[in-house]
Amino acid sequence: MGKIYAIASGKGGTGKTTVTANLGAALALQEKKVLLIDGDAGLGNLDLLLGLEPSVHLDFSHVLQHICTAEEAILSVPYFPTLFFLAAAGKLADLPVFETTELLRQLRDQYDYILLDCPAGLGDFYRLAISQADALICVTIPDIAAVQNGRRTLAEAARYSSAEVYLIINRVQFPAMHRGEMLDIESICQIIPAMLLGIIPEDSGCIRAANQGEILVLSDQSPASQSFRRIARRLLGEKIGFPRQEAQIQVKRGFFSRLKDLFRNETGFHG
Numbered sequence: 001m002g003k004i005y006a007i008a009s010g011k012g013g014t015g016k017t018t019v020t021a022n023l024g025a026a027l028a029l030q031e032k033k034v035l036l037i038d039g040d041a042g043l044g045n046l047d048l049l050l051g052l053e054p055s056v057h058l059d060f061s062h063v064l065q066h067i068c069t070a071e072e073a074i075l076s077v078p079y080f081p082t083l084f085f086l087a088a089a090g091k092l093a094d095l096p097v098f099e100t101t102e103l104l105r106q107l108r109d110q111y112d113y114i115l116l117d118c119p120a121g122l123g124d125f126y127r128l129a130i131s132q133a134d135a136l137i138c139v140t141i142p143d144i145a146a147v148q149n150g151r152r153t154l155a156e157a158a159r160y161s162s163a164e165v166y167l168i169i170n171r172v173q174f175p176a177m178h179r180g181e182m183l184d185i186e187s188i189c190q191i192i193p194a195m196l197l198g199i200i201p202e203d204s205g206c207i208r209a210a211n212q213g214e215i216l217v218l219s220d221q222s223p224a225s226q227s228f229r230r231i232a233r234r235l236l237g238e239k240i241g242f243p244r245q246e247a248q249i250q251v252k253r254g255f256f257s258r259l260k261d262l263f264r265n266e267t268g269f270h271g
């Protein structure tokens with residue numbers, strides 16, 4: 001039976017879709033059979049990142065409404081024999097809970113990993129995703145608003161499921177972080193109480209690859225590409241350490257105590 005991961009953040013623009021595409025591809029490069037599901041019915045663009053947009057004629061909603069089978073709606077991703085994609089439910093106003101849950105249960109048996117690219121916010125798809133997921137992967141950036149929303153995402157998940165929680169910190173600019181201009185890694189980890197799965201540097205390769213409908217991890221040896229590959233191997237249970245630059249964790253003392261005050265009164269977590 002495969003594992004389901006919900007990729008979420010609360011806030012838009014943290015890199016959920018980028019992580020879904022590249023982590024899925026990195027898992028596929030490790031010979032795992034992977035299905036990526038776009039959960040963003042309104043603004044989904046995982047198809048664009050995978051270079052599949054012109055091929056999408058059937059989606060999640062057609063499967064749920066029994067207009068076609070899942071096999072008919074699922075597309076294979078070019079260059080990856082074991083990577084597959086199911087497009088967002090474009091025409092459905094509300095997700096039918098029972099049918100969606102059943103479909104995810106069936107698909108789970110056919111794949112090693114299913115990655116659910118959640119929309120921003122903590123709406124219906126997010127709740128359904130975390131109720132079915134084995135793990136939630138919270139994607140944040142070193143920005144106070146994104147980190148606060150990441151914390152809320154976890155608190156909400158704790159209400160609906162006992163899924164494991166992982167954290168990916170994306171778009172890190174190490175020089176700015178060392179100068180204290182960005183939240184540092186340790187502060188973020190204290191605010192979002194989840195196991196740190198990886199740190200992805202700011203990398204223009206992500207934007208270039210997205211614009212060209214290519215998957216970064218396929219061709220590119222860029223820093224972000226290497227981070228995605230390390231994250232996939234950690235998920236597969238390998239003990240992959242953090243490179244020196246990523247491991248250098250600095251605590252800006254005064255700054256962190258201010259943050260602690262900020263989050264002290266939030267519900268859901270303590271400490």
Ligand code: ADP
Nearest residue numbers: 012013014015016017018171201202203206207
């Ligand atoms: P979300 O799905 O959370 O809304 P996206 O994955 O669409 O976020 O990413 C938002 C924007 O940030 C996109 O333009 C994407 O190319 C860019 N981006 C994501 N991760 C990185 C990164 N590590 N370095 C540079 N740009 C990135």
Ligand code: MG
Nearest residue numbers: 016017040045
């Ligand atoms: Mg997205």
